[in-house]
Amino acid sequence: MQRPPTQPDAAPRPAVFLDRDGVLNVDTGYAHRADQIAWVPGAPEAVARMNAAGFRVFVVTNQAGIARGLYGCDDVEDLHRWMAQELRERGARIDDWRYSPHHPLHQPERFADKADWRKPAPGMLLDLMAAWPVDRTASFMIGDRQTDMEAAAAAGIDGYLFEAGNLDTFVADILRRRAGR
Template sequence: MADPEFRPAAFLDRDGVLNRDVGYAHRNDQIEWIPGAAAAIRRLNAAGYLVFVVTNQSGVARGLYGTADVERLHRWMAERLAEQGARVDDWRYCPYHPDHRPDRFAAFAGWRKPAPGMLLDLMRHWPVKADRSFLIGDQETDMQAGAPAGIAGHRYGGGDLETLVARLIGTTGAGISNGEEMGR
């Protein structure tokens, strides 16, 4: 069996990057897509990038919804994206929060951004070429999660997500500083 071909990856935060952050979204009726979200993912797919979603979900720890709700929403989001020709290769979420039910979700403590656990787990399961990969997030904790995983972080500040992705993959990190805010 041949070794898998290592590819660059785009790690995307969910709330605030793919969909508007409405606070603890866990149902499909709460999802309002960011302009250009599906087009951005299609562009990444066409360019040969692996596409991953990495999202903190403290609403689980807070008891607002369960892991089954998160997984159901992610399946629904993947289906809506697929209808537009866009594919997310894998999803990771962290149900842990240090102030809410920390014992129940302690195994995920290292996954909660700013910790790099979700990224590192994906890199263990997929053939990721880290030096050509990047993370797009809307919070400082997203930027902080990328660095220890060797992944450049880029802050999404609004606007059309495809425009940001086109710029990032057009330069493959050159000319864009780590953590530079892009968008509006």
């Protein structure tokens, strides 16, 4: 459900928390293999832009397909390793990943310890903030659902709803607006 951090430095930095399906990759429903991934237009460029702007970049994703028995935790972790490598090859970096296998209607007892990680709960975001030195006041989340916005609010950060289009254009606009604050 979590990966060890990749050598976080001690200085707090702002972070961007990204939902996965519908933000980084096209949401095809329960994607868990590399052949099911199509990048949202501008996604690698958006991650590289956030890296260059000094943000830590984290992915926080509900993965109910695990509780539904459609795939396992190893499948999600393998996919995240593949996605990270694909992004690295495009000059972009995800600093850390979190996913919640919990679903209240499917095997809720199996993943009860991760119930507070399932968005709209803020558990994944808070866990990353505890694992990494994050400047919460300058951090934000990008998601494609209202539950992402609720998780951001519960974690005490701004949320931006990405509904469609080019993610890099969307991120550039957010960074421009935030710089003007």
